[in-house]
Amino acid sequence: MSAATGSAQPRIVIAGGGLAGLSLALALKQALADGVDVVMADPALKRDPHGDKRSYAIAAAARRMLQALGVWGAVAEKAQPILDMVITDSRLQDPVRPTFLTFAGEVDGNEPFAHMVTAGDLTAALLEACRGAGVGLRAEGVKGFAPQAGHTDVTFTGGEVLPAALLVAADGARSRLREQAGIGWISWPYNQSGIVATIAHERDHEGRAVEHFLPSGPFAILPLKPEAQADGRVKHRSSIVWTERSEAVPALLESNPEDLLAELERRFGLQLGKLAFETKPQAHPLSFGVARSFVAERLALLGDAAHVIHPIAGQGLNLGLHDVAALAEIIADAMRLGLDPGGADVLDSYERARRASITAMGIMTDGLNRLFSNDMLPVRLIRDLGLGLVDRMPGLKRFFIREAAGLRDTSPRLLRGEAL
Known part of the structure; x- marks a missing residue:
């Protein structure tokens, strides 16, 4: 009998059913089976998950983890x-975007x-994999x-209280559980907002991602899987992350559709032909944030509850x-x-x-945003010279691409594609 649960198994409660929380629940249950009670x-x-049309870039290491967890096969055919990848640096009004x-x-x-x-x-x-695993x-x-x-009492919004050996807060950047634990939050705003939308275009993107560095912030074009239409034609699609100064965003989003599309075309370019918004553009203020500690007594922070970067x-x-x-590897090894x-x-x-890696990534993304x-x-000349030098150094480019892919020999086992 476990003092932490009143049952034969220690209980771990995960608050927050986003991609990180669900992945942790599945990883723990697959690794420890009946040795742990995992509650999400x-x-x-309650909602249909397919209603979430946001798109994410899943790096190679994360894809290996999803494959090790047995879920990549369910999305592989829909993944692009x-x-x-192409990186440019110019002003919005420049006639040529080198x-x-x-x-x-x-x-x-x-x-x-x-x-x-x-x-x-x-x-x-x-979700389907979690249900099958017994989460x-x-x-x-x-x-x-x-x-x-020896445990923590977890109170649910319905009123029930369950004892748990560990509570994992995966409840987002405004985590109430982090605040309740008294964990400090270091943050600053960027005075930028990220406008996200799915764009339909005439021509095939051929799997190419583009990042235009513009004075107001980066404009990223990320390829999505084409969709077959009922008439036999193919709809070509991309996701955009349009970084703009926050004070300019309300006027942009409140403008008439033709004017907004014209502003999109100025940044997107016409290399993929005629453009159209497939989803309504949504803006999110951008900021940096990191928790002063990722843990407290019987509490661990996960994902955006622990860190937010540009x-x-x-x-x-x-x-x-x-x-x-x-976290899954550390818990599984400890419980064994x-x-x-x-x-x-x-x-x-x-x-x-996690502390050193997250700190390094936060510093890097903050510095890149301020630089570009x-x-x-003078700053433009220096950074463009630097980009040009990197482009002529294959070894350095391979290093950067492996870092972006998250492939390191010291990574946890799941990120190397190995089961726990």
């Missing part, structure tokens, strides 16, 4: 591999360094928690999935040794495993 709590579990850096999109043979996946498709696959799914939130001797490198979700791989999954030593190991969202001529 999120009111969003990124086959190459290419300064190109990356081939393959690592380790023919493996693409990233795939574009719709959030709804991946969420649905993870307890509760369509309600976690209201609070109270650490006790989307300039497309690493936000991938950082969260790295959290999953590290008979250790308490919510014990201080286990949580300290998670803190050490800048129209000062």
Whole structure:
């Protein structure tokens, strides 16, 4: 009998049913089976996951993890591999947009360094796998928690209280559980907003991702899987992440459709032919944020509850999935040794495993945004010279592409495609 659960197995409660939370629930249940009771709590579990049309870039290491968890096969046919990437740097009014850096999109043979996946498709696959693995799914939130001797009492919004060995807060950047634990949050705004939308276009993108560095911020074009139409034609599609100064965003989104489309074309270009909005553009303020600690007594922070970075490198979700791989491995190894999954030593190991990597990624993305969202001529000349030099150094380009893919020999086992 476990003191943490009142049952034969230690219980782990995960608050937040996003991609990171679901991945952790599945990884723990697959690794430990009947040795752990995993409970996932999120009111969003009531909704149809396919309604989420957001798109994410899944780096090669994260894809290997999803394959090891047995869910990649369910989304592989709908995923678009990124086959190459082009980086430009110009002003919006410049008549020519020169290419300064190109990356081939393959690592380790023919493996693409990233795939574009719709959030709804991946969420649905993870939910189905969680149900099959025996994860307890509760369509309600976690209201609070109270650490006790040897466990923490988790209170759900419906009023029930369950003892747990560990509570994982995967409840987003405005995490109420992080706040309740008294964990500080270091943050600053960027005075930028990210406008996201799906764009239909006439011509095939051929798997190419493009990042235009403009004075207001990067404008990214990310290829999506083409869709077959009832009339036999193919609809070509891309996702955009349009970074704009926050004060300019309301006027853009409130303008008439023709004017908004014209502004899109100025940034997108006409290389893929006629454009159309397939989804309504939505804007999200951009900021940097990191928790002063990723753990507290019987609590671990996961994903956006622990860190938020600028989307300039497309690493936000991938950082969260790295959290999953590290925490799942640390808990699984500890429990096989008979250790308490919510014990201080286990949580300290998670803190050490993630702190340096997240700090480095935060510094890098913050620096890149400040460097490239800048129209000062000397800065432009220096950064363009740097991009040109990197483009002429194949070894350095391979290093950068492997880093973007998340492929490191020291990565947790799941990110290497190995089962726990």
